[in-house]
Amino acid sequence: MPHLHDLNPRVSVDNVILGFDDENLNVLLIGRSLSDGRTDDVLALPGDLIFENENLEMAAERVLFELTGLTDLFLQQAGAFGDPNRLAKPKDREWLKTVRQEPDVRVITIAFFSLVNMNDYTPQPASFARSVQWVPIQDVGDLAFDHNRILTTCLKRLRETIAIKPVGFNLLPVKFTLGQLHRLYEAILDKPLDKRNFRRKIQKLDILTHLDEKQEGVPHKPSSFYKFNEIKYQKLVETGFDNFGF
Template sequence: MTHLYEFARPALTVDIVVFGLDEEDLQVMLIQRDLAPFEGGWALPGGFVRVDETLDDAARRELVEETGLKDIYLEQLYTFGAVERDPRERVVTVAYYALVNLEGHHVQASTDARNAAWFPVSDLPELAFDHQAILDAAHERLRGKVRYQPIGFELLPERFTLRQLQHMYEVILDRELDKRNFRKKVLAMEIVKETKEIEKDVAHRAARLYRFDKRTYDRLTKQGFNFEI
């Protein structure tokens, strides 16, 4: 292969904002760095794009290597290219965000990573590089997207209560929702179907479990919907 131009070219990385939802809060997965710069600091999982892999493949590879996560919802977010964002040299990063149901995935630090852990979005340590800005952009995208795509459902287990569903929207949108209104709107969308099951092993009165209607879900994801709550 020829080189198209001789002058210096930026390095290219991917970084991934992995969101997970638990009973309390929206969580994000961070990796503790063991190399300078920001040694010992927390950062988003990510790494360099190889010359023979797509950007999506690079993001998936880094996720597995650094967090053990695979087969999760992953979407390109935005490409960050401020000139001084990495103190070592010019690095442009293609940011992704991923959504994972915390009930279904056991996350551990894999071979590549030093220390991987979940942090609540509302209470984060100082982040390396411009990773706080990347995380803010991902949260903003998520907040916007749940209004017109049923994307947030990726954060829930397969069977869920309407309380869990409402909690998810409240945590992402960062405001309380009226229970009656919420249920009315959700059920009217026909994206959520009642199952015959109820919760198990809970201290409170067991609630009905619901599931997604995959066909309605796919149709709405494609055409967009409007979920003003």
């Protein structure tokens, strides 16, 4: 029986790290390790308890860094999840027992999502993970805890956010083609977008710089490269604009 003060909840962050492979949105999931060396077959979102002198964003950045080695990534809070029984599924409790001193204590988690360019690095299993893998979001099965719900919420928030800010650029290389951007928007919004209308709309925003460079070695007409123009975007934000909606 825990002491009274042990009934205070713990607080963690969980991070929905999204990447784009030029076709699908992928989410970075970890495989849990058991204390006896075996690997659990349930995948989970990466996350960790927050440290004592860390704010929520710092905790999320730490998780992200341990997994990807990257810093300064796009990161946005998506909400808190705190149902008392969110850790109560039998498999989850079994796993918690093997890794924690306090398997029964309540944990409230703050969910973040971040957007990364999948080609920038290869994920490393971190201290809290046995394995790491990119999983296309349409192939994500049952996750640990309430992580399916968290993932769904984050994807919804991403769709809302991308209608207001061009955050999608974080999922692409610095140089990208309009075709890539088009496929990215279709993947995020999960619906087809007319090619000509998409190109017209994105170009009218005037936040892209056309580079004097084309694809090479592709078995079709080579596409021009563009890059996102932060300065023009900032000006656009200041003068006020309403929508990036598609």
